[in-house]
Structures are given as C-alpha cells and as structure tokens.
Amino acid sequence: xxxxxxxxxxxxxxxxxxxxxxxxxxxxxxxxxxxxxxxxxxxxxxxxxxxxxxxxxxxxxxxxxxxxxxxxxxxxxxxxxxxxxxxxxxxxxxxxxxxxxxxxxxxxxxxxxxxxxxxxxxxxxxxxxxxxxxxxxxxxxxxxxxxxxxxxxxxxxxxxxxxxxxxxxxxxxxxxxxxxxxxxxxxxxxxxxxxxxxxxxxxxxxxxxxxxxxxxxxxxxxxxxxxxxxxxxxxxxxxxxxxxxxxxxxxxxxxxxxxxxxxxxxxxxxxxxxxxxxxxxxxxxxxxxxxxxxxxxxxxxxxxxxxxxxxxxxxxxxxxxxxxxxxxxxxxxxxxxxxxxxxxxxxxxxxxxxxxxxxxxxxxxx
Amino acid sequence: xxxxxxxxxxxxxxxxxxxxxxxxxxxxxxxxxxxxxxxxxxxxxxxxxxxxxxxxxxxxxxxxxxxxxxxxxxxxxxxxxxxxxxxxxxxxxxxxxxxxxxxxxxxxxxxxxxxxxxxxxxxxxxxxxxxxxxxxxxxxxxxxxxxxxxxxxxxxxxxxxxxxxxxxxxxxxxxxxxxxx
Numbered sequence: 001x002x003x004x005x006x007x008x009x010x011x012x013x014x015x016x017x018x019x020x021x022x023x024x025x026x027x028x029x030x031x032x033x034x035x036x037x038x039x040x041x042x043x044x045x046x047x048x049x050x051x052x053x054x055x056x057x058x059x060x061x062x063x064x065x066x067x068x069x070x071x072x073x074x075x076x077x078x079x080x081x082x083x084x085x086x087x088x089x090x091x092x093x094x095x096x097x098x099x100x101x102x103x104x105x106x107x108x109x110x111x112x113x114x115x116x117x118x119x120x121x122x123x124x125x126x127x128x129x130x131x132x133x134x135x136x137x138x139x140x141x142x143x144x145x146x147x148x149x150x151x152x153x154x155x156x157x158x159x160x161x162x163x164x165x166x167x168x169x170x171x172x173x174x175x176x177x178x179x180x181x182x183x184x185x186x187x188x189x190x191x192x193x194x195x196x197x198x199x200x201x202x203x204x205x206x207x208x209x210x211x212x213x214x215x216x217x218x219x220x221x222x223x224x225x226x227x228x229x230x231x232x233x234x235x236x237x238x239x240x241x242x243x244x245x246x247x248x249x250x251x252x253x254x255x256x257x258x259x260x261x262x263x264x265x266x267x268x269x270x271x272x273x274x275x276x277x278x279x280x281x282x283x284x285x286x287x288x289x290x291x292x293x294x295x296x297x298x299x300x301x302x303x304x305x306x307x308x309x310x311x312x313x314x315x316x317x318x319x320x321x322x323x324x325x326x327x328x329x330x331x332x333x334x335x336x337x338x339x340x341x342x343x344x345x346x347x348x349x350x351x352x353x354x355x356x357x358x359x360x361x362x363x364x365x366x
Numbered sequence: 367x368x369x370x371x372x373x374x375x376x377x378x379x380x381x382x383x384x385x386x387x388x389x390x391x392x393x394x395x396x397x398x399x400x401x402x403x404x405x406x407x408x409x410x411x412x413x414x415x416x417x418x419x420x421x422x423x424x425x426x427x428x429x430x431x432x433x434x435x436x437x438x439x440x441x442x443x444x445x446x447x448x449x450x451x452x453x454x455x456x457x458x459x460x461x462x463x464x465x466x467x468x469x470x471x472x473x474x475x476x477x478x479x480x481x482x483x484x485x486x487x488x489x490x491x492x493x494x495x496x497x498x499x500x501x502x503x504x505x506x507x508x509x510x511x512x513x514x515x516x517x518x519x520x521x522x523x524x525x526x527x528x529x530x531x532x533x534x535x536x537x538x539x540x541x542x543x544x545x546x547x
Contacts, residue, residue: 173461
C-alpha cells in the first residue's frame with residue numbers, strides 16, 4: 001500500500017514547506033498575471049497604484065480576486081513576504097491528483113498538531129499543501145465526523161483547491177471538483193492510473209515561518225554563567241551526593257539484608273526507618289511482589305511479634321535520620337535504590353503491614 | 367425562485383414531487399416553466415452531450431436576479447477528461463451561478479410500479495438538490511447522507527437521502543439570505 005510522502009515534523013519546523021513559483025519581488029509581477037494569495041484564492045494583477053498615506057507616498061500592487069472581484073492593495077515591499085505565488089502549472093496539478101488518489105490511512109489524530117500543520121500548509125505549502133489539507137481532513141472524516149472548525153477548514157481548503165485547479169486546467173469549478181472527488185473516492189470498479197505521488201517540495205517559506213536552526217552551543221548555553229551559576233560544579237556536587245547516598249544506602253541495605261537473613265524480624269524492623277527512606281517503599285509492583293511473598297509466611301507465623309514491631313519504626317524514627325544525605329536527596333538516590341534487590345530493599349515496616357491484615361483473615365478462615 | 371425547465375418529457379407527478387422537495391430543501395419557491403427543445407449543438411460524435419456546452423446552449427428563460435434555473439433531461443451527459451480519467455456526469459452547474467442541468471440517464475429505470483417510481487423520484491430530487499446546491503456555492507460533502515455527496519461515490523446507498531446535512535444547509539441558508547433579492 002502506497003502512502004504519500006510524509007514530512008518529518010522537526011525537519012518541517014526548521015524549514016517551512018515549499019511551494020513552486022513563489023514570487024520573490026514585485027518586479028516579477030506584471031499586469032494581467034494570475035497569482036495565488038495564500039488562504040485567499042486566485043487574483044489577477046491589475047497594475048501599480050500610488051497612494052498618500054500618513055504623509056507618505058506609497059506604491060502598491062493592485063490585485064483583483066477572480067472569484068468575486070474583490071480588490072487588494074499590497075505594498076511593494078510586502079509582496080515577497082505574504083507568500084504570493086504563481087498559479088500551479090498543469091504538471092503540478094497532475095501531481096496533486098496522483099497525491100489525492102494515493103491511499104492514505106494515517107490522518108493526524110492530535111487536533112492541535114493537525115490544526116497547526118494545516119494552517120502552515122495552507123499558508124506556505126503551495127497547491128500540494130492545500131491538497132494535503134483536503135486529503136488529511138477527508139481521511140479523518142472517514143473515521144469520525146469533523147468538528148465544526150475543521151469542517152469549515154475542510155470546506156475553505158476545498159474551495160481554494162477547486163479554484164486553483166479550475167484556473168490551471170481551464171475547466172469549470174464543478175468539473176474541477178468532480179476531478180478532485182474522482183481521485184479521492186473513485187466509483188466502484190474504477191482503477192485509477194496512479195503514478196507515485198510527488199513528495200512535498202521543501203522551500204524557505206515566508207520570513208515569519210523561517211526558523212534559524214539552533215546550534216549545539218545555543219542549546220547548551222542557558223545563560224547560567226551570567227547569573228554566576230557554575231553548572232559543572234553543581235553537577236559535581238550532585239554526583240558526590242549521589243555517591244555518598246548510594247554508599248550510605250548500600251551500607252544500610254547490607255545491614256537490612258543481614259537482618260532479613262536472621263530469624264528474628266523484630267530487631268531489623270526497629271532499625272529500618274533510619275536506614276531506608278520512604279521512597280524506597282515505593283518500588284514497582286513487580287519489585288515488591290517477591291518481597292511480599294517472602295515475608296508473608298513468616299508474617300503469618302509471627303503475626304503477634306510483627307504487630308508489636310510494626311508501630312515502633314514510625315514512632316521511634318529519630319529526626320536526625322531523615323536528614324541523612326540519602327533522605328535529603330531522594331532524587332539522586334532513587335536510581336541506586338531501584339537497582340537494589342527487592343528483598344533487601346523492602347523495609348521491615350512494609351513487611352509487617354500485610355501481616356497485620358493477614359493475621360485476622362487467617363484467624364477468620366480457621 | 368427556482369425555475370424548472372424540462373428539455374425532454376417528464377411526468378407531471380415527478381415534477382410536482384421535485385418542486386415540493388426543492389422548496390423544502392432551500393425554503394424558496396419553485397415552479398415549472400414548461401418544456402424547451404434540447405440544443406443539438408452540444409451533442410458529441412459518440413451520441414452523448416457535452417454537459418458544459420449543453421448548459422451554455424440551453425434555451426434561455428425569463429428569470430430575475432438570484433433566480434436559479436434547473437434544466438432536466440434524460441440524455442447521457444459527458445464531462446471533460448481529467449488527469450485521472452473522466453468522472454461520470456449526473457449533471458452540471460455553474461458554481462455560484464444561475465443555471466444547472468440534471469440528467470436522469472444514470473438513474474434506475476422509472477418502471478411502472480409504485481416502488482420504482484418512488485425510487486426514481488427520490489433520486490431525481492437528490493440530484494436536483496445537489497446541483498442547485500452548487501448554484502448556492504456549496505461544495506461536495508464527505509457525508510454520504512448529505513445530498514452534496516458525490517453522486518458516484520461508492521459509499522452512497524442505492525436509495526440515498528435527499529436532504530442536506532447541517533453544515534451544507536446552514537451554508538446555503540447564509541447564501542440565500544445574502545442574495546440581492
């Protein structure tokens with residue numbers, strides 16, 4: 001199944017989509033020329049006009065919209081920046097039909113991205129950009145009805161496409177629209193003679209769309225040196241903390257592990273709060289499961305002892321213990337904790353909690 | 367006002383049904399102006415009629431500003447060939463203009479049974495709404511239940527609806543309100 005060339009988003013943002021025949025300066029325009037004003041339609045240049053505005057004598061290009069005769073005056077200096085372009089040639093239009101006829105099964109589902117892309121395409125994407133909007137929204141409409149705003153956008157982009165095709169091929173609007181829909185939804189039993197669809201042309205686009213590619217230096221430089229902040233020193237300090245906390249925790253875990261190995265769970269349970277901070281108890285379910293399994297038989301058999309031991313850790317937690325590096329920098333120590341074996345990491349208090357719940361249940365069953 | 371002109375003979379019952387349907391769809395009066403002769407100049411060598419030329423050469427009728435003239439015929443119409451082939455033609459209209467033509471050539475035969483006549487009438491109403499909709503600047507609609515959906519679409523049912531969807535109806539109403547008269 002062929003799909004039309006899809007532009008990479010990052011690439012597209014750096015370089016606006018391109019349209020062929022973009023008019024770079026007013027010198028390229030002559031009376032009688034047909035041009036396409038992005039999002040407006042096909043205009044015919046009628047000539048130059050001078051006007052006195054706020055004491056200044058300004059020169060404008062006068063254009064008339066073919067569809068309804070509306071006139072527009074564009075200052076000479078703005079001709080290049082508004083994205084005016086020549087009407088697409090018959091060859092370009094043929095490419096558009098091959099694009100419309102190609103299968104397309106991945107419409108953008110995020111409406112914000114879709115809206116931004118569509119507006120960008122309509123402004124700077126040329127006739128193929130308009131066709132992309134029509135096809136994208138048409139494909140989406142097969143999945144679900146379009147919301148009101150997008151329905152409007154679909155209709156207006158279809159109107160622009162019909163106008164340009166009609167002017168370019170010299171057919172009526174209704175026939176141009178029939179051509180479009182013949183490509184989009186061919187009648188049953190008709191196989192379209194499709195060629196590979198054209199890939200959207202890359203162009204610089206109008207100036208407001210041009211985005212300077214950020215260099216690596218620009219990305220790295222956050223202006224912290226101007227604020228007197230040395231990131232390297234901070235990172236070093238952070239690493240040191242993490243190492244220390246890791247060591248401290250490693251020691252603590254070692255103690256815990258040895259304590260767990262012993263038969264009596266009451267003693268390490270009393271020491272646990274000082275060693276393991278609360279985040280340690282927030283291990284993933286997978287990590288917790290084996291520990292719970294390991295502790296549950298012992299807890300069941302020693303439920304009364306656990307009951308006594310369980311409240312002790314919270315009550316007896318010394319305030320100084322919370323201020324250890326491990327407790328003070330939970331973010332830095334978190335990865336180290338994750339790497340630790342689940343059985344060793346499990347605080348005794350946590351082990352005792354299921355015991356409290358399990359004991360009455362067991363009694364009830366009996 | 368929508369004025370219906372028949373270029374080939376039509377049953378008065380069909381025209382009456384069509385008039386009522388067009389009035390219901392657009393909220394403007396509809397009348398049958400009578401029969402006119404089919405302009406043979408638009409005939410192509412293969413026996414079909416060039417839809418665009420037929421519309422241009424159709425006999426003029428008295429109409430006022432913003433009146434729409436709908437011609438009905440049963441001859442086969444032809445569209446110009448596009449880059450991907452020739453789309454089947456069910457009619458023709460001048461987008462935003464004042465005249466449209468509908469052909470019943472591609473309809474299911476009218477027959478003599480009530481059911482087949484009903485299907486024929488419904489289809490005639492649907493295509494007429496479609497091409498008069500073009501006269502009010504409506505574009506094709508993606509909704510297969512809307513009369514502005516392309517007539518040859520594979521998603522169109524055998525007996526399609528002959529009404530506009532909410533978006534197309536609102537747009538046509540806006541256009542009609544903005545009309546000069």
